[in-house]
Amino acid sequence: MSDRNSKEQHKRNKRRTWVMLLAIVAGIFVYAYGFQATDVDLGEIEDEQRQTSLFRVLRAIARPDLFERDVEQVAVSAEVYVPCGDTPAAPPDTSGPHLILTPSCGDPNTEIEVRGVGFDPGATGPLAFIPPSGVSLGVGEFEVAEDGTFTQTVVLKDRPDEEVQYVRATARLEVGSLHFTQTARDTFDRALETIFMALLATTLGTAFAIPLSFLASRNLMRSIKSPMVSISLGIIALPIGLYAGIWVARLARRAADPLLDNAWFDLIGIAVLGAAIWYLMKLLFPEEEAEERPGPSQRIYRGLLALITAFAFVTAVYLLADLLATAGHALEDTNTWFRKANPSAVPSTGAGAFHFLAAFVYLLGDMLRISTPVLTAVAGLGVFAQFGAMFGRFIVTRVPDVMDKALRYVTSALAGAVVAIALGQAIDWLYQLDDPMKTVWVPAAVGAVLGMLLAFTSRQADQVSTGLTIYYLSRTVFNAMRSIEPLVMAIIFVIWVGIGPFAGALALSLHTMAALAKLYSEQVESISHGPIEAVQATGANRLQTIVYAVVPQIVPPYISFTLYRWDINVRMSTVIGFVGGGGLGLLLKQNVDLLNYRAASAQMLAIAIIVAAMDYLSARLRERLV
Numbered sequence: 001m002s003d004r005n006s007k008e009q010h011k012r013n014k015r016r017t018w019v020m021l022l023a024i025v026a027g028i029f030v031y032a033y034g035f036q037a038t039d040v041d042l043g044e045i046e047d048e049q050r051q052t053s054l055f056r057v058l059r060a061i062a063r064p065d066l067f068e069r070d071v072e073q074v075a076v077s078a079e080v081y082v083p084c085g086d087t088p089a090a091p092p093d094t095s096g097p098h099l100i101l102t103p104s105c106g107d108p109n110t111e112i113e114v115r116g117v118g119f120d121p122g123a124t125g126p127l128a129f130i131p132p133s134g135v136s137l138g139v140g141e142f143e144v145a146e147d148g149t150f151t152q153t154v155v156l157k158d159r160p161d162e163e164v165q166y167v168r169a170t171a172r173l174e175v176g177s178l179h180f181t182q183t184a185r186d187t188f189d190r191a192l193e194t195i196f197m198a199l200l201a202t203t204l205g206t207a208f209a210i211p212l213s214f215l216a217s218r219n220l221m222r223s224i225k226s227p228m229v230s231i232s233l234g235i236i237a238l239p240i241g242l243y244a245g246i247w248v249a250r251l252a253r254r255a256a257d258p259l260l261d262n263a264w265f266d267l268i269g270i271a272v273l274g275a276a277i278w279y280l281m282k283l284l285f286p287e288e289e290a291e292e293r294p295g296p297s298q299r300i301y302r303g304l305l306a307l308i309t310a311f312a313f314v315t316a317v318y319l320l321a322d323l324l325a326t327a328g329h330a331l332e333d334t335n336t337w338f339r340k341a342n343p344s345a346v347p348s349t350g351a352g353a354f355h356f357l358a359a360f361v362y363l364l365g366d367m368l369r370i371s372t373p374v375l376t377a378v379a380g381l382g383v384f385a386q387f388g389a390m391f392g393r394f395i396v397t398r399v400p401d402v403m404d405k406a407l408r409y410v411t412s413a414l415a416g417a418v419v420a421i422a423l424g425q426a427i428d429w430l431y432q433l434d435d436p437m438k439t440v441w442v443p444a445a446v447g448a449v450l451g452m453l454l455a456f457t458s459r460q461a462d463q464v465s466t467g468l469t470i471y472y473l474s475r476t477v478f479n480a481m482r483s484i485e486p487l488v489m490a491i492i493f494v495i496w497v498g499i500g501p502f503a504g505a506l507a508l509s510l511h512t513m514a515a516l517a518k519l520y521s522e523q524v525e526s527i528s529h530g531p532i533e534a535v536q537a538t539g540a541n542r543l544q545t546i547v548y549a550v551v552p553q554i555v556p557p558y559i560s561f562t563l564y565r566w567d568i569n570v571r572m573s574t575v576i577g578f579v580g581g582g583g584l585g586l587l588l589k590q591n592v593d594l595l596n597y598r599a600a601s602a603q604m605l606a607i608a609i610i611v612a613a614m615d616y617l618s619a620r621l622r623e624r625l626v
Helices: 002-037 046-060 182-215 228-260 264-284 295-340 356-395 403-432 438-455 466-483 485-495 502-523 530-537 542-579 583-593 599-624
Strands: 067-082 098-102 110-115 125-130 139-144 151-157 161-182
Touching: 002 530, 067 098, 067 110, 067 466, 098 161, 098 264, 098 530, 110 161, 125 151, 125 403, 139 161, 139 356, 182 264, 182 466, 182 502, 182 583, 182 599, 228 264, 228 295, 228 403, 228 438, 264 530, 295 356, 295 530, 295 599, 356 403, 485 502, 485 542, 502 542, 542 583, 583 599
Parallel strands: none
Antiparallel strands: 067 161, 098 110, 110 151, 125 139, 125 161
């Protein structure tokens, strides 16, 4: 028995040895191909020219262009003939700094001695050969000794000409105390731009990610179910809600037009509309609700009140947008008056005390004006979809089974057609097919058939899991958005809004929204279900459940994720600047392209300081808040 065990052990050891040898051979082949694919060439490392270039770049990076002194510059020229001719060179003016050439003429590529006299001690600079064309050709460098002289041997350029040519010495002397260079000032401005670009992107992305994260939380969406008719009518109502929202926005804009461009009219209009909205809200939501269920006439009455309230609210928003724009112009006028009255108060920038505030107020008004039609259309989508779903539930509970089955087929077919037509219109917009048969009628027919098949597969008593459908759609959208790098998004936004930090902020906001929505939703999925069940046992609706049972459990991790994302956005903002997204990255790319490595070193140093500072700050904030 022991001999058999020893033989089996020997076979296993032998097998392991062969497996190990095969793994080593396979690894050698893999890495051999990897070296070939990555074009590894150690001969390039030993190339003297490349080593010289590397050392020059490293020395430049080690001396960031942050401080400088003022420079006094003196350029002195002396005549020279190449080759020698009958005309002698003019003698130098010895009343000030001058050059003495020995000899003052010569054949091309011959050496002459250049002696400088009367220069400031310690001055340095280049020596240049100036042909008749006026092009400056460098021939050497010099440094003035303590006695104000220097001697340098140079080679005459191969530019023979009968006309007089020159050797020029440009002496530069640093004077005064150290001060920041223009590169340092530009770097500081771009550093602030980078920090606030990341801050705005994080704020905007978080504002959208928080509500969207609940849609991508499986534990909250799993229990949401609706009848097939309710879902279908909600989908059918979507285009109606879209056009209704656009119509309300246009009508409100026309109603506000007579009052625009006048701040007093804006204020009066906002006050009147605010009072009307307050009164209408009291009618819509009375303090003492009737115990009996409202009848059809009362529901129509409340619907009309809600429509009038929405119209008054949108009109007030347009007036507020115009008021903010007018206030921004007034602040800018105050800023102009301040600059004229106190020119010495802002000698360097001329920005004035209210410049950035005026721009901010004006932009708020502009943002309201641009976003109001979009938000109104989105609100119309949501309201009409909800109304359609509620109407579907109302019908399902009041019609016979046979009619309910027929209604499911009809509404499902119409809903499928609506979805297919929407997809067809999107494809038509992208690819410009301009063929209604391919983008409207064929998609509508296919969508209707698919809708009827979906209705056929669901039984009458079935409740379709609309919550899980929304969950999977949300997750798919977030994953798709996260898969696109902010660098690519920045390229698109640069085309849309132009080169600058605004494009970078938009790109980072979009990626931040997708990333935080995923992190937030995963945190919601990991919460304790005890508080949710306790709140639901009191009869709380879904919104109350989220507010009182979910939110208290997710506030600390939400803060932690948000601070961490701000840290990430600071790092990313330096990268998207390479495609025009603004910030330090844009300045760094410009200096690298110009081979100005001392200036690039200043930007790299600023990036390192910002990242380290943000890491320390976010860590301290997490300690205090989480």
